[in-house]
């Protein structure tokens with residue numbers, strides 16, 4: 001069974017092809033270039049290189065966010081249309097969980113981070129369990145300072161992601177020698193990890209559901225403002 | 241035309257008083273494959289029956305365009321179908337073709353919330369721009385005046401409805417620009433209406449919304465009709481297409497039809513459901529690019545400012 005994996009949720013463009021648990025090919029770039037222009041040609045050339053046609057793809061795995069809204073949508077829409085048009089399963093995995101996989105050998109907890117601007121980050125706290133990364137503190141988007149304070153006492157932490165460099169001073173200040181940092185190769189998500197996670201999910205439950213929408217981790221500003229103006233909390237309860 | 245499925249987001253955006261791009265993009269991702277499936281089902285065809293995939297490449301909201309472009313590329317790749325990127329305005333013009341085959345050369349008046357243009361087409365797939373708006377699109381002016389009048393969004397149809405109930409008693413300005421210009425300008429008119437209402441309020445006068453709507457609409461329609469006729473005369477064509485969301489406007493339809501009859505010009509106006517944005521018109525325009533073998537590569541990008549004339 002061939003798994004095609006697509007990740008365009010950050011600057012990293014990742015495409016990987018696995019035959020069951022064997023990585024056949026993987027392309028990763030970390031460029032400020034347009035995912036919309038480069039994704040499909042990358043998929044096409046990698047499959048060509050591997051002598052595979054669209055009909056050989058057994059399932060498609062996609063990084064479902066959080067991350068760049070536009071980037072996540074490009075990958076998600078591509079995966080959704082590919083799987084719908086070939087009637088094959090689509091599996092989505094959290095983009096943070098994919099990055100956290102790079103720290104699966106780390107004995108403590110792993111904290112992947114994507115910059116969300118204004119000193120905020122998309123992040124979560126993960127720990128290895130049954131060969132994959134499980135969120136021990138749920139994913140969120142929010143203030144980096146508050147997040148770091150919350151992480152005090154969580155033991156040794158491995159921070160992963162290119163964007164971590166931007167917060168490194170505050171991390172060290174708040175967490176001292178409990179903070180560890182990834183190597184360059186560990187700081188970018190691997191589509192092969194994504195493909196493998198999806199393959200494992202498929203093995204456990206082949207009746208995988210095609211998810212309708214990405215996980216942005218936050219509602220749009222317009223919706224948040226509208227709810228506030230109309231006296232409704234984000235969870236739907238009344239504010240009054 | 242075998243099917244033409246439209247998943248309108250109007251209800252979602254009405255509460256925001258206009259289209260919110262991020263909300264629109266999110267909604268598109270959720271709906272895209274369901275809508276394609278529905279279009280296939282209604283047409284009673286399968287993916288195996290398709291010969292090509294056409295998609296709006298631009299212009300428009302980049303986030304929204306990207307959903308269509310990404311889906312079209314994936315479909316093109318997975319089913320081995322040629323990919324055709326279509327200009328949104330070309331689509332509007334070809335909407336008329338779905339009702340009655342276009343005859344060339346022709347002039348098209350494309351009026352919508354984003355565009356007011358006069359286009360000359362010597363033959364299929366060839367476009368020359370004769371004129372365009374220098375500021376607001378006609379549809380934009382409609383929406384702004386509607387907002388000042390306190391009408392619900394989208395305001396264009398509301399103004400049209402009100403305008404039927406009164407006569408154009410106020411003489412709002414018409415922007416003719418230079419004597420030979422086929423360009424448009426609606427911001428002056430828009431300001432004139434807003435100032436007029438403001439002044440009346442200051443003086444404590446009331447006004448009849450239907451009269452304001454009728455007078456504003458008369459001004460827009462007169463300029464649109466007159467400039468379309470100038471374009472027809474300048475190019476010597478005998479076919480005129482009216483297209484775009486504002487071509488749903490009854491006042492404009494009636495005035496332009498009457499004038500064309502007078503002048504012996506054959507007019508093409510798509511039915512209402514083909515005037516507003518739809519995918520059948522993109523398929524129609526895409527068909528003629530397909531027939532010329534003008535396919536797009538997988539590196540095609542969404543073009544928010546795509547020029548019509550290549």
Ligand SMILES: [Zn+2]
Nearest residue numbers: 328352485517
């Ligand atoms: Zn349009």
